[in-house]
Amino acid sequence: MGITEVVKRALVGRKLRSTQLGETLLPKRIALPVFASDALSSVAYAPDEIFLTLSLGGLSAYTFNWKIGIAVALVLAIVIASYRQNVHAYPSGGGDYEVATVNLGATAGLSVGSALLVDYVLTVAVSVSSGVQNASSALPWLDGHEATTASILVLILMGMNLRGTKESGTTFAIPSYLFMVAILLMGAWGYFRFLTGSLPDAPSAIYDIAPEEQFEQGVTGVALVFLLARAFSSGCAALTGVEAISNGVPAFKKPKSKNAATTLLLLGTLSITMLMSIIVLADLMRLRYVEDPGRQLLLDGKPVGSSYQQDTVIGQLAGSLYSNFTPLFYFTIACTGIILILAANTAFNGFPVLGSILARDGFLPRQLDTRGDRLTFSNGIILLAVAAIVLIQAFDAEVTKLIQLYIVGVFVSFNLSQLGMIRHWNRHLKTETDPAARKKMQRSRVVNTIGLAMTITVLIIVLMTKFLEGAWIAIVAMIIIFLIMRGIGRHYDQVSTELEIDDSDVTLPSRVHAIVLVSKLHKPTMRALAYARVSRPNSIEALTVEFDPAETEKLMEQWEELAIPVPLKVVNSPYRELVRPVVRYVKELRKSSPRDIVTVYIPEYVVGRWWEQLLHNQTALRLKGRLLFMPGVMVTSVPYQLSSAGRAKQRLGKDRPAPGDVRRGFRDR
Template structure:
């Protein structure tokens, strides 16, 4: 086993057989942290965004914070209820994409897919960047290196997911459940202190907030509504990730739909409880929170705070005050919150590869995305997502405040089209159903999806109005770009399939086969190619050499005559010392003289075992094959001759690979006996 193979096995583990796919399916207790970590982690930054928006009008606007929390909770409840209908109706894992494609058409499905792709990329970028910012706040040495830390985190998360969904889920279960316990524990203790009249103030309660420019005076109705709409749209970041479960139903254990629906319900209850509790407690504890770039609007005794002031996140401030008598509790909350922000990206790493495999199956994405890796995960999709997330992190320098403006748009586009598709689905089912009990259930489901569509449509309009100039336009452009690329990919696959469709004329045999063996010198590879070409029994067989050196060509002709070959050797003169063009032109001329015949070009080449040895030899054979592949009517046959290093490499490959033996297909896979070749 080579160094590369050893490194790969250490990184992602031993290979798994296809028959072991069932062993990677997830029970609910593991599926919850795997698929819900993104939505749950939104609690770590959604409250921050709500208070940042409201702070533009000063402290007085914080009175609306709990109302915005309730509004976001209602939207989340409607979306969760709607997706519970989706996982039952479409359990194959296509989620929003499948719903839109089946019920609204291919273009709507492609639009949803584009929105989800952008959302998954932003999920990784935002979550990892938030985690990197938490790390830099806790460790001063990391400051000003957030982007580098974020890239390292993405690479580490990628490696964990390449090991397989079950192993990644098991590794992430403990910190996710710890985060739930930390936030809910803080919320319960805070409520108890509030009820007893002992609720402390947060560290920022002593500050005042100067309203943003243009918002100093009392706001009129229109300005106030716009401000509340901005705060509401920012708070709706808490909904990101709830669709991941509908895209990951195939990863659940049976009964898949029931387990996925139960996990969705648990996700909704936990996320709503945590978000509302944190926002209500923060308001009651006197929180003062502004955009990190606007800390000059924070005043202490009338004096603006400088940039040197460190503004802790909302959760950190609430936890520090609630656990003031027990510091380990505060540190526990902060640590698991920073950790969950990193692990939240795991939701995208599980959702995107499944979506990518479905898109590849339908011809809208490269087919490589549908291939499972050594650990039965969709490795190519995982790597693609990681690369795109790293590009976003570096482009925005891991600044969460800038990245968050691109968020939400994509997910709410998919929400709307999915809900509309589900309404059409139930309408179609009702038209064919006669059983009264089933009809009542279908009508109930359609009502739920109608409510979900109403809520998500309102949110989408609000988000587009309030966030378009703040960065949402970038998301829309990205969606348009992916839409064009995906339609082009589908067009290519359709054209190839049409062109490759077999017809009766394809059964006709060629009238003649003109075979030529390329000769550079008389050695073992040449003799093997000549013997193999003769064994194919072509109508015409000749050897061909390209003359770039008259003296070397004369020696070759002399040796050819001395060996008394019964095959003629044709010399192609090349005054400009080109090797490839004369062969291509000669083969094309033969083909042109007999359009119904074929030209078979046999290329002898020797194989080395080490990559550094290949650097010592020219790659004429490789370049010639690449040119001949584009020449109509020409067949290219490579005749390899393994050198000693090549034979050693072949032996290594045989010893490290599982080879099929005769009868293995009938006996359900490779036998445990000796491998072929030993």
């Protein structure tokens, strides 16, 4: 076993057989943190976005925070109910993509696919960046190094996911559950202190908020509607990740659909409870959270200045509630930071599966449908990590900038999925005769109709309020990915059509003419000649290109001395070219006998060191590059192993005893 293989096994683990796929399936207790960590973690930054947006209107706009929270929770509940139907109707793992493709057509399906691919990349970038930002509340030394830290964490997540879905899920389960405990405990403790009259104010409660210029005269009329709509669209970031469970149904243990639906119900209940706990507590504790604290926060009518350090919403709540017991404060901050980072794990499970389905349908490279050593779609995992790191570096891990690109893709998929499910029920209602089944389908259609009305409203609001803030970048990315997938699909369709067998393919060629390229008379040449002769072509000849007449004459003399039973053809090259004369000769041969097949045998060295490859085979590579594009021409490389190749083989490891050899008394010699 070579050093590369040793390192790979240490990082990824031992290989798994295809028959062991069943061992990687997830029970509900592991599936919840694996597929729902993104949606659960959204409650850590969705309240921040609501407060940030409302702060533009000054302190008076904060009276709407809990109302916006209720609106977001209502949309979340409807979407959860809709997806519970999706997992029963389409349990194959295609999720929104399959629903849209089956019911609305390939174009709608590709639109969903491109939107989800972009959303998964943004999920990783936003989650990890948000986690690093929250961690900086307790670790000031992270300031200024957020992008580098976030990129390293993405690479760590990639490595853990390459080890397998079940392994990564088991690793991430404990931090995910600890985060749930931390938020629910903080909420319970806060409400207990409120009921007992001991609820403290947040550290930022002493400040006033300076409204933006357009709201200086008060927040009323159209300006108020626009501000509330923008805050609502920002809060809808809490819905991201809901679709991941419908894409991951095949990873659940049987009964798959039932377990996935139950996990969705748990997800919805926990998300709504945690989200409203944070928003209502922040309102009761008079918390202030603004985009530019140095300018917007006022103390006695004056800005606090750039020296003011603003913690996140959860950081401020935990700091006040646990002021007398700091371990719980650090526990809450640590759990929040970890879950925000681990939320990216949802995308690491959803993106590769969706990529494999798109690849299977011919819209992405086939390599994305190949399982790795640990039965994961390794290429998809690596591609997701690279794309997320590019985004993190481009936006310097700033969540406020990245969040503007967010949720557009997920709401595009929500809308097309809801519309697809309505058509699904309409189609089945035409043939269903059982009254009970029809009534159930009609109820499901009502749920999807309400869901479509809500999600399309949110999408319109998002586009109106966030388009110029950065959402246009996500839309452009979706369009580009859509066009790329359409192009890949057309290419695969064209190749498939070209490769279909017709009558001409069962007709044998008239003759096979073999050409062995000769530069000098040595062992590689003799091996190529022997291989060409044993292949029994109809005719065979050796071909050399003349640069130096004296060298050519010497070669011909050696040829005659050894009595090689193959005629040697000499092609003159007055401009000392090698590739062009050979190509011209082969073309003329093909033109004279169009029904013949020409096979060109090229001797090549096999070397053991990377730098030796630079010293050999360069002409052979150029020749193959030209000849492979000629119809009716076959190119055969005849390898000759140099001594360095033999030593490299020895370094890879000697033959090892087969299982049971030692027990039977056999030894490796």
